[in-house]
Amino acid sequence: NAGVTQTPKFQVLKTGQSMTLQCAQDMNHEYMSWYRQDPGMGLRLIHYSVGAGITDQGEVPNGYNVSRSTTEDFPLRLLSAAPSQTSVYFCASSSGHLYEQYFGPGTRLTVT
Amino acid sequence: GESVGLHLPTLSVQEGDNSIINCAYSNSASDYFIWYKQESGKGPQFIIDIRSNMDKRQGQRVTVLLNKTVKHLSLQIAATQPGDSAVYFCAEMTSGTYKYIFGTGTRLKVLA
Numbered sequence: 001n002a003g004v005t006q007t008p009k010f011q012v013l014k015t016g017q018s019m020t021l022q023c024a025q026d027m028n029h030e031y032m033s034w035y036r037q038d039p040g041m042g043l044r045l046i047h048y049s050v051g052a053g054i055t056d057q058g059e060v061p062n063g064y065n066v067s068r069s070t071t072e073d074f075p076l077r078l079l080s081a082a083p084s085q086t087s088v089y090f091c092a093s094s095s096g097h098l099y100e101q102y103f104g105p106g107t108r109l110t111v112t
Numbered sequence: 113g114e115s116v117g118l119h120l121p122t123l124s125v126q127e128g129d130n131s132i133i134n135c136a137y138s139n140s141a142s143d144y145f146i147w148y149k150q151e152s153g154k155g156p157q158f159i160i161d162i163r164s165n166m167d168k169r170q171g172q173r174v175t176v177l178l179n180k181t182v183k184h185l186s187l188q189i190a191a192t193q194p195g196d197s198a199v200y201f202c203a204e205m206t207s208g209t210y211k212y213i214f215g216t217g218t219r220l221k222v223l224a
Contacts, residue, residue, distance in 0.1 A: 002132040004155075020152060031210070033212070034216075040120065040216065041214045042203075042214035042215050042217055043156070043201070043203075043212075044200055044214070045211055045212060045213075048181045048211065049209055052178055056210065058211055059213075060209070061218065090153075090154075090155050090156070097205065097210045098163075098205065099161075100146065100158040101146070101156075101158065101212075102158070103148075103155030103157070104155055105122055105154060105155050105198045106154075106155050
């Protein structure tokens with residue numbers, strides 16, 4: 001049981017490049033979410049999913065896309081990277097939206 | 113090292129003392145609350161949760177208190193240990209919104 005895994009751990013992009021941050025969980029959790037964490041701030045919700053095929057926007061969705069084709073995977077796509085997207089990104093999952101979330105180890109993204 | 117939390121409020125306590133970390137939440141309709149612990153370079157880790165039909169909940173060495181009248185949440189850690197040094201976040205959710213809102217965090221430093 002690996003829990004929530006995220007790849008890559010570190011990534012450097014140039015402005016305008018696109019990429020996908022991977023997130024997978026092996027706990028059969030329905031609820032999954034993506035957050036970004038910036039210095040001096042708490043986690044801010046980017047997108048979330050309540051089950052396969054269902055996604056919705058969080059607090060800061062602009063510049064990001066998600067899909068949920070399987071229960072296990074919830075990738076986050078940056079369409080055209082901007083320096084403002086430099087942050088640490090966390091994926092989380094839980095058995096339901098009102099239950100404890102399990103977080104992955106994070107991806108540190110730098111956009112130059 | 114971890115750059116998150118550069119300007120966080122800091123609580124310093126002596127090892128063995130009790131710690132109290134406070135959180136003011138924003139939405140009077142929020143009905144589910146979680147406390148997380150985040151160590152440097154890691155993802156947040158669940159500590160304890162409480163639903164709005166309760167005022168108090170106890171775990172192992174931790175107690176969460178909820179005051180809905182003033183929209184205040186607190187986390188009490190008994191007999192604080194060096195391993196408790198971390199950043200602590202509260203998070204709130206309103207049922208049906210599926211969106212967590214995180215506080216900015218408090219850094220706990222345990223002094224030997």
